Amino acid sequence: MAFLEIQDLTKSFGGIQAVDHCTFSVEQGSITALIGPNGAGKTTVFNLITGLIKPDSGKVLFEGREITAKKPNQITRAGISRTFQISRDLGEMTVLENLVVQSPTRGFLDLFQGSILNHEYEKAMELLDFVGITRLAHEKAKKLSYGQKKLMEFAAVLMTEPKLVMLDEPAGGVNPALLEDIVARIELLNSRGLTFLIVEHNMDVVMNLCSPVVVMAYGKVIAQGKPQEIQANPIVLEAYLGEG
Protein backbone atom coordinates (compact mmCIF):
# COMPACT_ATOMS: atom_id res chain seq x y z
CA MET A 1 0.00 0.00 0.00
CA ALA A 2 1.38 3.32 -1.02
CA PHE A 3 1.61 6.41 1.17
CA LEU A 4 -0.57 8.53 -1.08
CA GLU A 5 -2.63 6.84 -3.76
CA ILE A 6 -4.48 8.63 -6.52
CA GLN A 7 -6.96 6.21 -8.07
CA ASP A 8 -8.75 6.91 -11.31
CA LEU A 9 -9.28 10.57 -10.47
CA THR A 10 -11.48 12.43 -12.95
CA LYS A 11 -12.57 16.05 -13.06
CA SER A 12 -14.03 18.11 -15.85
CA PHE A 13 -14.81 21.80 -15.95
CA GLY A 14 -17.69 22.28 -18.36
CA GLY A 15 -16.58 20.49 -21.50
CA ILE A 16 -12.90 20.43 -20.60
CA GLN A 17 -11.59 17.20 -19.17
CA ALA A 18 -8.98 18.65 -16.81
CA VAL A 19 -8.07 15.38 -15.13
CA ASP A 20 -8.89 12.15 -16.91
CA HIS A 21 -8.71 8.85 -15.03
CA CYS A 22 -5.47 9.86 -13.40
CA THR A 23 -3.75 7.16 -11.35
CA PHE A 24 -0.39 7.31 -9.59
CA SER A 25 1.05 6.96 -6.14
CA VAL A 26 3.62 8.60 -3.88
CA GLU A 27 5.88 6.36 -1.82
CA GLN A 28 6.75 7.30 1.74
CA GLY A 29 10.10 9.04 1.94
CA SER A 30 10.25 9.92 -1.75
CA ILE A 31 10.48 13.23 -3.52
CA THR A 32 8.00 12.60 -6.27
CA ALA A 33 7.76 15.06 -9.15
CA LEU A 34 4.59 15.74 -11.07
CA ILE A 35 5.45 17.29 -14.41
CA GLY A 36 3.80 17.95 -17.72
CA PRO A 37 3.14 20.70 -20.26
CA ASN A 38 0.98 23.68 -19.27
CA GLY A 39 -2.65 22.68 -18.94
CA ALA A 40 -1.81 19.04 -18.24
CA GLY A 41 -3.91 19.14 -15.07
CA LYS A 42 -1.16 19.15 -12.44
CA THR A 43 -2.54 21.94 -10.31
CA THR A 44 -6.03 20.48 -10.62
CA VAL A 45 -4.67 17.21 -9.24
CA PHE A 46 -3.17 19.20 -6.35
CA ASN A 47 -6.52 20.86 -5.70
CA LEU A 48 -8.27 17.50 -5.83
CA ILE A 49 -5.85 15.91 -3.36
CA THR A 50 -6.14 18.81 -0.91
CA GLY A 51 -9.92 18.92 -1.16
CA LEU A 52 -10.27 22.39 -2.65
CA ILE A 53 -12.31 20.86 -5.45
CA LYS A 54 -14.22 17.58 -5.48
CA PRO A 55 -13.54 14.98 -8.16
CA ASP A 56 -16.28 13.72 -10.49
CA SER A 57 -15.07 10.23 -9.79
CA GLY A 58 -12.06 8.44 -8.39
CA LYS A 59 -10.43 8.28 -5.00
CA VAL A 60 -7.54 9.71 -3.02
CA LEU A 61 -6.12 7.53 -0.26
CA PHE A 62 -3.63 8.79 2.31
CA GLU A 63 -1.97 6.21 4.54
CA GLY A 64 -4.65 3.77 3.44
CA ARG A 65 -7.58 5.99 4.44
CA GLU A 66 -9.83 7.63 1.92
CA ILE A 67 -9.66 11.42 2.08
CA THR A 68 -11.62 12.21 -1.07
CA ALA A 69 -14.72 13.57 0.66
CA LYS A 70 -12.86 15.46 3.38
CA LYS A 71 -12.66 19.22 3.71
CA PRO A 72 -9.33 21.00 3.07
CA ASN A 73 -8.74 21.76 6.76
CA GLN A 74 -9.27 18.09 7.66
CA ILE A 75 -6.82 17.01 4.98
CA THR A 76 -4.27 19.49 6.29
CA ARG A 77 -4.77 18.13 9.79
CA ALA A 78 -4.40 14.59 8.48
CA GLY A 79 -0.85 15.52 7.54
CA ILE A 80 -0.83 16.97 4.02
CA SER A 81 0.39 20.54 3.64
CA ARG A 82 0.68 22.45 0.42
CA THR A 83 1.90 25.68 -1.10
CA PHE A 84 0.35 27.47 -4.04
CA GLN A 85 1.76 28.12 -7.48
CA ILE A 86 1.20 31.84 -7.08
CA SER A 87 2.03 32.17 -3.42
CA ARG A 88 -0.97 33.11 -1.32
CA ASP A 89 -0.05 35.13 1.69
CA LEU A 90 -2.15 36.74 4.38
CA GLY A 91 -0.77 40.16 3.53
CA GLU A 92 -2.06 42.19 6.45
CA MET A 93 -0.63 39.71 8.93
CA THR A 94 2.98 39.50 9.99
CA VAL A 95 5.28 36.76 8.72
CA LEU A 96 5.22 35.26 12.19
CA GLU A 97 1.41 35.21 12.20
CA ASN A 98 1.41 33.65 8.74
CA LEU A 99 3.31 30.74 10.22
CA VAL A 100 1.49 30.44 13.52
CA VAL A 101 -1.94 30.52 11.89
CA GLN A 102 -1.12 27.07 10.52
CA SER A 103 -0.52 25.45 13.86
CA PRO A 104 -3.38 23.22 14.98
CA THR A 105 -5.90 23.91 17.74
CA ARG A 106 -7.81 21.21 19.54
CA GLY A 107 -11.28 21.74 20.87
CA PHE A 108 -13.31 24.82 21.62
CA LEU A 109 -11.36 26.33 24.50
CA ASP A 110 -8.10 26.15 22.61
CA LEU A 111 -9.47 28.82 20.30
CA PHE A 112 -9.36 31.39 23.06
CA GLN A 113 -5.74 30.91 23.97
CA GLY A 114 -3.32 33.67 23.15
CA SER A 115 -2.83 33.97 19.41
CA ILE A 116 0.87 33.10 19.56
CA LEU A 117 1.91 30.72 22.30
CA ASN A 118 5.48 30.53 23.49
CA HIS A 119 6.23 27.16 21.99
CA GLU A 120 4.69 28.24 18.69
CA TYR A 121 6.77 31.39 18.71
CA GLU A 122 9.92 29.36 19.20
CA LYS A 123 9.01 26.86 16.54
CA ALA A 124 8.11 29.58 14.05
CA MET A 125 11.36 31.42 14.66
CA GLU A 126 13.26 28.19 14.20
CA LEU A 127 11.58 27.60 10.86
CA LEU A 128 12.17 31.18 9.74
CA ASP A 129 15.78 30.64 10.68
CA PHE A 130 15.78 27.44 8.66
CA VAL A 131 14.72 29.30 5.50
CA GLY A 132 16.81 32.34 6.42
CA ILE A 133 14.21 35.10 6.87
CA THR A 134 14.19 35.49 10.67
CA ARG A 135 14.76 39.23 10.37
CA LEU A 136 11.41 39.59 8.55
CA ALA A 137 9.38 37.91 11.32
CA HIS A 138 7.51 41.05 12.35
CA GLU A 139 7.05 42.55 8.88
CA LYS A 140 3.65 42.44 7.24
CA ALA A 141 3.63 39.66 4.67
CA LYS A 142 2.57 42.02 1.88
CA LYS A 143 5.88 43.85 2.16
CA LEU A 144 7.89 40.76 1.23
CA SER A 145 9.40 40.19 -2.20
CA TYR A 146 8.21 37.32 -4.36
CA GLY A 147 11.09 35.08 -3.37
CA GLN A 148 10.72 35.91 0.32
CA LYS A 149 7.05 34.99 0.13
CA LYS A 150 7.99 31.62 -1.36
CA LEU A 151 10.33 31.04 1.57
CA MET A 152 7.68 32.13 4.04
CA GLU A 153 5.14 29.76 2.51
CA PHE A 154 7.68 26.97 2.61
CA ALA A 155 8.35 27.62 6.31
CA ALA A 156 4.62 27.91 7.00
CA VAL A 157 3.72 24.47 5.65
CA LEU A 158 6.26 22.98 8.03
CA MET A 159 4.45 24.48 11.05
CA THR A 160 1.75 21.83 10.85
CA GLU A 161 4.20 18.91 11.28
CA PRO A 162 3.12 17.46 7.94
CA LYS A 163 3.82 13.94 6.74
CA LEU A 164 3.51 14.94 3.10
CA VAL A 165 4.41 18.34 1.68
CA MET A 166 3.06 19.33 -1.71
CA LEU A 167 4.89 22.18 -3.41
CA ASP A 168 3.37 23.84 -6.47
CA GLU A 169 6.31 25.22 -8.48
CA PRO A 170 8.73 26.01 -5.66
CA ALA A 171 11.29 27.21 -8.21
CA GLY A 172 8.94 29.43 -10.20
CA GLY A 173 10.26 33.00 -10.40
CA VAL A 174 13.00 32.32 -7.89
CA ASN A 175 16.58 33.44 -8.56
CA PRO A 176 19.25 30.72 -8.98
CA ALA A 177 20.97 31.34 -5.62
CA LEU A 178 17.70 31.16 -3.72
CA LEU A 179 16.70 28.12 -5.74
CA GLU A 180 19.82 26.29 -4.56
CA ASP A 181 18.84 27.14 -0.99
CA ILE A 182 15.34 25.81 -1.43
CA VAL A 183 16.56 22.60 -3.06
CA ALA A 184 19.06 22.08 -0.24
CA ARG A 185 16.27 22.56 2.35
CA ILE A 186 14.03 20.05 0.59
CA GLU A 187 16.86 17.50 0.48
CA LEU A 188 17.61 18.03 4.16
CA LEU A 189 13.99 17.60 5.21
CA ASN A 190 13.66 14.57 2.97
CA SER A 191 16.71 12.98 4.57
CA ARG A 192 14.88 13.35 7.89
CA GLY A 193 11.99 11.35 6.44
CA LEU A 194 9.58 13.96 5.06
CA THR A 195 7.81 13.00 1.83
CA PHE A 196 7.40 15.52 -1.00
CA LEU A 197 5.17 15.80 -4.03
CA ILE A 198 6.39 18.59 -6.26
CA VAL A 199 4.97 20.22 -9.38
CA GLU A 200 7.83 21.88 -11.20
CA HIS A 201 8.76 23.15 -14.65
CA ASN A 202 12.45 23.60 -13.98
CA MET A 203 13.84 20.36 -15.41
CA ASP A 204 17.22 20.73 -13.71
CA VAL A 205 15.49 20.71 -10.36
CA VAL A 206 13.22 17.83 -11.30
CA MET A 207 15.95 15.61 -12.71
CA ASN A 208 18.42 16.23 -9.88
CA LEU A 209 16.08 16.34 -6.92
CA CYS A 210 13.17 14.08 -7.68
CA SER A 211 12.56 10.40 -8.12
CA PRO A 212 10.24 9.05 -9.29
CA VAL A 213 8.86 11.44 -11.88
CA VAL A 214 5.21 11.29 -12.95
CA VAL A 215 4.38 12.87 -16.29
CA MET A 216 0.90 14.15 -17.12
CA ALA A 217 -0.54 15.37 -20.40
CA TYR A 218 -4.16 16.19 -21.20
CA GLY A 219 -5.20 15.11 -17.72
CA LYS A 220 -3.75 11.62 -18.04
CA VAL A 221 -0.63 10.09 -16.62
CA ILE A 222 1.45 9.21 -19.68
CA ALA A 223 4.61 7.97 -18.03
CA GLN A 224 6.28 7.47 -14.69
CA GLY A 225 9.66 6.26 -13.56
CA LYS A 226 13.19 7.32 -12.72
CA PRO A 227 14.37 10.67 -14.13
CA GLN A 228 16.73 8.99 -16.63
CA GLU A 229 13.95 6.78 -17.95
CA ILE A 230 11.62 9.75 -18.30
CA GLN A 231 14.21 11.77 -20.19
CA ALA A 232 14.58 8.97 -22.69
CA ASN A 233 10.89 8.21 -23.03
CA PRO A 234 9.61 9.05 -26.55
CA ILE A 235 6.02 9.58 -25.34
CA VAL A 236 7.21 12.24 -22.91
CA LEU A 237 9.31 13.98 -25.52
CA GLU A 238 6.36 14.01 -27.87
CA ALA A 239 4.08 15.50 -25.21
CA TYR A 240 6.52 18.31 -24.54
CA LEU A 241 7.80 18.98 -28.03
CA GLY A 242 4.85 17.93 -30.16
CA GLU A 243 5.01 15.39 -32.94
CA GLY A 244 8.19 15.77 -34.94
Added chain:
Amino acid sequence: MSAAANAKTELQSPGLPGSASKPARKWFLAALLIALLLFPLTNLVSGSMNYVLFMMLYIFMYIAMASSWNIIGGYTGYTSLGHNVFFAIGAYFSGVMLVYFKISPYLTAPLAGLLAMGVGLLVGVISLRTRGPAFIISTVAMILLVKITFDNWDYIGGSNGLSLPIPDLDVTISKFPPYYAMLLLAVGAVYLSYRIRHSKFGLGLRAISQDETKAEVAGINTNYYKILAFAISALFVGMAGSIWGYYLTYLRPNIFLTVLMAAQLVLMTLLGGKGTVAGPVVGAVVFILANEFFVSQLGFTELNIVATGVLMIVVLLFFPEGIVGTLKERGKLPQFLDWE
Protein backbone atom coordinates in the same frame (compact mmCIF):
# COMPACT_ATOMS: atom_id res chain seq x y z
CA MET B 1 -8.86 32.21 35.21
CA SER B 2 -7.60 30.74 31.98
CA ALA B 3 -8.12 34.08 30.29
CA ALA B 4 -5.75 35.75 32.71
CA ALA B 5 -3.23 32.97 32.32
CA ASN B 6 -3.35 33.30 28.56
CA ALA B 7 -2.93 37.04 28.66
CA LYS B 8 0.16 36.44 30.74
CA THR B 9 1.55 33.94 28.27
CA GLU B 10 1.17 36.44 25.54
CA LEU B 11 2.85 39.21 27.47
CA GLN B 12 5.79 36.97 28.12
CA SER B 13 6.31 36.03 24.50
CA PRO B 14 9.74 37.42 23.69
CA GLY B 15 10.04 39.98 20.98
CA LEU B 16 6.38 40.33 20.10
CA PRO B 17 5.62 43.88 19.02
CA GLY B 18 3.06 45.55 21.24
CA SER B 19 3.45 43.04 23.99
CA ALA B 20 5.36 45.42 26.22
CA SER B 21 3.11 46.93 28.84
CA LYS B 22 1.63 50.21 27.78
CA PRO B 23 1.35 52.45 30.82
CA ALA B 24 -0.29 55.34 28.96
CA ARG B 25 -3.04 53.05 27.74
CA LYS B 26 -3.55 51.43 31.12
CA TRP B 27 -3.85 54.71 32.98
CA PHE B 28 -6.00 56.30 30.34
CA LEU B 29 -8.47 53.42 30.40
CA ALA B 30 -8.55 53.20 34.19
CA ALA B 31 -9.12 56.95 34.56
CA LEU B 32 -11.74 56.93 31.85
CA LEU B 33 -13.63 54.08 33.47
CA ILE B 34 -13.62 55.70 36.91
CA ALA B 35 -14.78 59.00 35.44
CA LEU B 36 -17.61 57.26 33.60
CA LEU B 37 -18.63 55.37 36.72
CA LEU B 38 -18.78 58.54 38.81
CA PHE B 39 -20.20 60.85 36.17
CA PRO B 40 -23.93 60.19 36.81
CA LEU B 41 -23.52 61.41 40.38
CA THR B 42 -23.22 64.96 39.02
CA ASN B 43 -26.90 64.70 38.28
CA LEU B 44 -27.62 64.44 41.98
CA VAL B 45 -25.96 67.81 42.43
CA SER B 46 -27.16 69.78 39.45
CA GLY B 47 -30.11 67.72 38.26
CA SER B 48 -29.69 69.01 34.73
CA MET B 49 -27.46 66.31 33.28
CA ASN B 50 -30.18 64.02 32.00
CA TYR B 51 -29.59 64.96 28.39
CA VAL B 52 -25.86 64.31 28.71
CA LEU B 53 -26.54 61.01 30.46
CA PHE B 54 -28.87 60.05 27.64
CA MET B 55 -26.24 60.88 25.00
CA MET B 56 -23.66 58.86 26.86
CA LEU B 57 -25.77 55.76 27.33
CA TYR B 58 -26.72 56.03 23.67
CA ILE B 59 -23.04 56.13 22.74
CA PHE B 60 -22.26 53.21 25.08
CA MET B 61 -24.95 51.20 23.36
CA TYR B 62 -23.48 51.84 19.95
CA ILE B 63 -19.97 51.12 21.20
CA ALA B 64 -21.20 47.73 22.40
CA MET B 65 -22.96 47.02 19.11
CA ALA B 66 -20.25 48.31 16.77
CA SER B 67 -17.58 46.39 18.68
CA SER B 68 -19.68 43.26 18.35
CA TRP B 69 -20.36 43.85 14.68
CA ASN B 70 -16.61 44.29 14.19
CA ILE B 71 -16.07 40.64 15.14
CA ILE B 72 -17.87 39.38 12.04
CA GLY B 73 -17.66 42.50 9.84
CA GLY B 74 -14.14 43.62 10.74
CA TYR B 75 -12.02 40.68 11.84
CA THR B 76 -13.75 38.13 9.62
CA GLY B 77 -14.55 40.45 6.72
CA TYR B 78 -18.20 39.43 6.35
CA THR B 79 -20.29 42.59 6.17
CA SER B 80 -23.57 41.98 7.96
CA LEU B 81 -26.36 44.45 7.23
CA GLY B 82 -28.77 42.65 9.50
CA HIS B 83 -27.43 42.99 13.01
CA ASN B 84 -30.42 44.99 14.19
CA VAL B 85 -32.35 41.73 13.98
CA PHE B 86 -30.46 40.63 17.09
CA PHE B 87 -31.18 44.02 18.63
CA ALA B 88 -34.90 43.55 17.98
CA ILE B 89 -34.85 39.98 19.26
CA GLY B 90 -33.26 41.12 22.51
CA ALA B 91 -35.70 43.98 22.91
CA TYR B 92 -38.76 41.85 22.22
CA PHE B 93 -37.64 38.94 24.35
CA SER B 94 -37.12 41.13 27.40
CA GLY B 95 -40.21 43.16 26.56
CA VAL B 96 -42.40 40.07 26.49
CA MET B 97 -40.84 38.78 29.69
CA LEU B 98 -41.65 42.10 31.35
CA VAL B 99 -45.19 42.52 30.05
CA TYR B 100 -46.36 38.94 30.49
CA PHE B 101 -44.19 37.63 33.30
CA LYS B 102 -43.21 40.82 35.16
CA ILE B 103 -39.49 40.06 35.06
CA SER B 104 -37.19 43.08 34.80
CA PRO B 105 -35.20 43.42 31.57
CA TYR B 106 -32.09 43.97 33.67
CA LEU B 107 -32.44 40.34 34.71
CA THR B 108 -33.45 38.95 31.34
CA ALA B 109 -30.87 40.88 29.30
CA PRO B 110 -28.23 38.11 29.50
CA LEU B 111 -30.84 35.59 28.35
CA ALA B 112 -31.84 37.94 25.55
CA GLY B 113 -28.18 38.01 24.51
CA LEU B 114 -27.96 34.24 24.52
CA LEU B 115 -31.17 33.97 22.53
CA ALA B 116 -29.78 36.40 19.95
CA MET B 117 -26.63 34.30 19.86
CA GLY B 118 -28.67 31.15 19.27
CA VAL B 119 -30.54 32.81 16.42
CA GLY B 120 -27.19 34.02 15.07
CA LEU B 121 -25.95 30.45 15.10
CA LEU B 122 -28.95 29.19 13.13
CA VAL B 123 -28.93 32.06 10.65
CA GLY B 124 -25.16 31.80 10.32
CA VAL B 125 -25.30 28.13 9.38
CA ILE B 126 -27.43 29.09 6.39
CA SER B 127 -26.30 32.57 5.36
CA LEU B 128 -22.57 31.98 5.80
CA ARG B 129 -22.68 29.51 2.93
CA THR B 130 -22.57 32.62 0.80
CA ARG B 131 -19.87 35.24 0.69
CA GLY B 132 -19.36 38.79 -0.57
CA PRO B 133 -22.41 40.64 -1.87
CA ALA B 134 -24.58 37.51 -1.59
CA PHE B 135 -23.91 37.36 2.13
CA ILE B 136 -24.79 41.04 2.58
CA ILE B 137 -28.08 40.50 0.78
CA SER B 138 -28.84 37.42 2.86
CA THR B 139 -28.49 39.51 6.02
CA VAL B 140 -30.80 42.19 4.64
CA ALA B 141 -33.27 39.42 3.84
CA MET B 142 -33.02 38.41 7.49
CA ILE B 143 -34.29 41.88 8.53
CA LEU B 144 -37.24 41.65 6.17
CA LEU B 145 -38.15 38.13 7.28
CA VAL B 146 -38.07 39.01 10.95
CA LYS B 147 -39.97 42.25 10.36
CA ILE B 148 -42.78 40.45 8.54
CA THR B 149 -42.90 37.84 11.28
CA PHE B 150 -43.02 40.41 14.08
CA ASP B 151 -45.58 42.55 12.23
CA ASN B 152 -47.95 39.59 12.15
CA TRP B 153 -47.30 38.10 15.55
CA ASP B 154 -50.15 39.32 17.73
CA TYR B 155 -48.75 37.96 20.97
CA ILE B 156 -45.88 40.45 20.78
CA GLY B 157 -48.10 43.30 19.60
CA GLY B 158 -47.89 42.88 15.83
CA SER B 159 -47.35 46.02 13.82
CA ASN B 160 -49.05 48.11 16.51
CA GLY B 161 -46.19 47.40 18.85
CA LEU B 162 -45.88 46.48 22.47
CA SER B 163 -46.06 49.01 25.30
CA LEU B 164 -43.93 48.30 28.34
CA PRO B 165 -44.66 49.62 31.84
CA ILE B 166 -42.72 52.78 32.56
CA PRO B 167 -40.05 52.38 35.26
CA ASP B 168 -41.11 54.20 38.40
CA LEU B 169 -38.01 56.19 39.31
CA ASP B 170 -37.34 59.75 40.39
CA VAL B 171 -36.30 61.87 37.41
CA THR B 172 -32.84 62.63 38.85
CA ILE B 173 -31.90 58.97 38.94
CA SER B 174 -34.16 57.57 36.22
CA LYS B 175 -31.25 57.42 33.75
CA PHE B 176 -28.95 55.63 36.16
CA PRO B 177 -29.97 52.01 35.52
CA PRO B 178 -29.80 52.17 31.70
CA TYR B 179 -26.60 54.25 31.92
CA TYR B 180 -24.77 51.69 34.01
CA ALA B 181 -26.22 48.78 32.09
CA MET B 182 -25.08 50.21 28.76
CA LEU B 183 -21.69 51.10 30.23
CA LEU B 184 -21.31 47.51 31.37
CA LEU B 185 -22.27 46.25 27.91
CA ALA B 186 -19.84 48.61 26.22
CA VAL B 187 -16.97 47.54 28.47
CA GLY B 188 -17.92 43.88 28.08
CA ALA B 189 -18.15 44.05 24.30
CA VAL B 190 -14.86 45.90 23.92
CA TYR B 191 -13.16 43.45 26.25
CA LEU B 192 -14.58 40.51 24.31
CA SER B 193 -13.41 42.08 21.08
CA TYR B 194 -9.96 42.61 22.57
CA ARG B 195 -9.76 39.02 23.80
CA ILE B 196 -10.77 37.68 20.40
CA ARG B 197 -8.31 39.95 18.63
CA HIS B 198 -5.52 38.34 20.64
CA SER B 199 -6.69 34.75 20.49
CA LYS B 200 -6.13 31.88 18.09
CA PHE B 201 -9.74 32.36 17.10
CA GLY B 202 -9.07 35.98 16.15
CA LEU B 203 -5.98 35.02 14.19
CA GLY B 204 -8.08 32.52 12.25
CA LEU B 205 -10.80 35.09 11.62
CA ARG B 206 -8.26 37.57 10.26
CA ALA B 207 -6.85 34.88 8.01
CA ILE B 208 -10.37 34.21 6.71
CA SER B 209 -10.88 37.91 5.96
CA GLN B 210 -7.74 37.99 3.83
CA ASP B 211 -7.85 34.71 1.92
CA GLU B 212 -10.45 32.18 2.88
CA THR B 213 -9.02 29.41 0.71
CA LYS B 214 -5.59 29.92 2.17
CA ALA B 215 -7.05 29.88 5.69
CA GLU B 216 -8.86 26.63 4.98
CA VAL B 217 -5.71 25.01 3.57
CA ALA B 218 -3.79 26.28 6.59
CA GLY B 219 -5.98 23.90 8.58
CA ILE B 220 -8.64 26.30 9.84
CA ASN B 221 -12.20 25.02 9.91
CA THR B 222 -13.43 28.20 8.25
CA ASN B 223 -17.15 27.34 8.41
CA TYR B 224 -17.00 26.70 12.13
CA TYR B 225 -15.01 29.89 12.75
CA LYS B 226 -17.37 32.03 10.71
CA ILE B 227 -20.54 30.67 12.30
CA LEU B 228 -19.06 31.07 15.76
CA ALA B 229 -17.97 34.64 14.98
CA PHE B 230 -21.42 35.50 13.69
CA ALA B 231 -23.09 34.06 16.79
CA ILE B 232 -20.71 35.77 19.20
CA SER B 233 -21.22 39.07 17.39
CA ALA B 234 -24.94 38.80 18.20
CA LEU B 235 -24.50 38.40 21.97
CA PHE B 236 -24.02 41.99 23.10
CA VAL B 237 -26.31 43.34 20.40
CA GLY B 238 -29.14 41.25 21.84
CA MET B 239 -28.40 42.48 25.36
CA ALA B 240 -28.26 46.09 24.18
CA GLY B 241 -31.64 45.65 22.54
CA SER B 242 -33.09 44.36 25.76
CA ILE B 243 -31.98 47.44 27.73
CA TRP B 244 -32.85 49.88 24.96
CA GLY B 245 -36.34 48.46 24.54
CA TYR B 246 -37.02 49.01 28.23
CA TYR B 247 -35.62 52.52 27.96
CA LEU B 248 -37.96 53.34 25.08
CA THR B 249 -40.86 51.52 26.84
CA TYR B 250 -42.34 50.94 23.42
CA LEU B 251 -41.41 48.26 20.91
CA ARG B 252 -42.48 48.34 17.32
CA PRO B 253 -41.04 46.38 14.40
CA ASN B 254 -40.56 49.46 12.24
CA ILE B 255 -38.46 51.19 14.90
CA PHE B 256 -36.03 48.32 15.28
CA LEU B 257 -36.05 46.59 11.94
CA THR B 258 -34.88 49.11 9.39
CA VAL B 259 -31.88 48.68 7.12
CA LEU B 260 -30.80 52.22 8.05
CA MET B 261 -30.20 51.17 11.62
CA ALA B 262 -28.08 48.21 10.55
CA ALA B 263 -26.17 50.46 8.20
CA GLN B 264 -25.30 52.83 11.04
CA LEU B 265 -23.36 50.08 12.80
CA VAL B 266 -21.41 49.43 9.64
CA LEU B 267 -20.76 53.12 8.98
CA MET B 268 -19.48 53.94 12.45
CA THR B 269 -17.18 50.92 12.42
CA LEU B 270 -15.78 51.94 9.02
CA LEU B 271 -15.36 55.48 10.31
CA GLY B 272 -13.35 54.35 13.31
CA GLY B 273 -11.47 51.57 11.57
CA LYS B 274 -12.82 48.09 11.03
CA GLY B 275 -10.81 45.19 12.25
CA THR B 276 -9.21 47.23 15.05
CA VAL B 277 -10.20 47.08 18.72
CA ALA B 278 -10.47 50.83 19.28
CA GLY B 279 -11.97 51.62 15.87
CA PRO B 280 -15.63 50.87 16.64
CA VAL B 281 -15.36 52.83 19.89
CA VAL B 282 -13.90 55.93 18.26
CA GLY B 283 -16.28 55.52 15.34
CA ALA B 284 -19.36 55.31 17.54
CA VAL B 285 -18.36 58.39 19.55
CA VAL B 286 -17.52 60.51 16.51
CA PHE B 287 -20.52 59.36 14.47
CA ILE B 288 -23.11 59.91 17.17
CA LEU B 289 -21.73 63.23 18.38
CA ALA B 290 -21.46 64.51 14.82
CA ASN B 291 -24.97 63.35 14.01
CA GLU B 292 -26.31 64.96 17.18
CA PHE B 293 -24.52 68.20 16.33
CA PHE B 294 -26.00 68.24 12.85
CA VAL B 295 -29.46 67.51 14.19
CA SER B 296 -29.17 70.37 16.65
CA GLN B 297 -27.99 72.76 13.91
CA LEU B 298 -30.11 71.60 11.01
CA GLY B 299 -33.07 69.99 12.72
CA PHE B 300 -34.59 66.61 11.98
CA THR B 301 -34.61 67.29 8.27
CA GLU B 302 -32.97 65.28 5.56
CA LEU B 303 -30.15 67.80 5.82
CA ASN B 304 -28.69 66.29 8.98
CA ILE B 305 -28.36 62.98 7.18
CA VAL B 306 -26.65 64.68 4.26
CA ALA B 307 -24.25 66.43 6.62
CA THR B 308 -23.37 63.16 8.37
CA GLY B 309 -22.81 61.56 4.98
CA VAL B 310 -20.53 64.35 3.86
CA LEU B 311 -18.55 64.02 7.08
CA MET B 312 -18.17 60.27 6.46
CA ILE B 313 -16.87 60.91 2.95
CA VAL B 314 -14.41 63.56 4.06
CA VAL B 315 -13.05 61.47 6.93
CA LEU B 316 -12.68 58.33 4.81
CA LEU B 317 -11.00 60.39 2.07
CA PHE B 318 -8.18 61.22 4.46
CA PHE B 319 -8.42 58.10 6.62
CA PRO B 320 -9.22 55.31 4.15
CA GLU B 321 -8.76 52.60 6.79
CA GLY B 322 -10.86 54.53 9.31
CA ILE B 323 -9.52 56.92 11.92
CA VAL B 324 -7.78 54.35 14.11
CA GLY B 325 -6.78 52.05 11.24
CA THR B 326 -5.11 54.79 9.22
CA LEU B 327 -3.37 56.42 12.17
CA LYS B 328 -2.02 53.04 13.16
CA GLU B 329 -0.77 52.30 9.68
CA ARG B 330 1.06 55.62 9.62
CA GLY B 331 2.44 54.97 13.10
CA LYS B 332 0.69 58.07 14.44
CA LEU B 333 -1.85 56.43 16.70
CA PRO B 334 -1.54 57.90 20.21
CA GLN B 335 -0.59 55.21 22.68
CA PHE B 336 -3.74 55.59 24.77
CA LEU B 337 -5.80 54.62 21.74
CA ASP B 338 -3.67 51.67 20.70
CA TRP B 339 -5.70 48.83 22.12
CA GLU B 340 -4.33 46.15 19.86
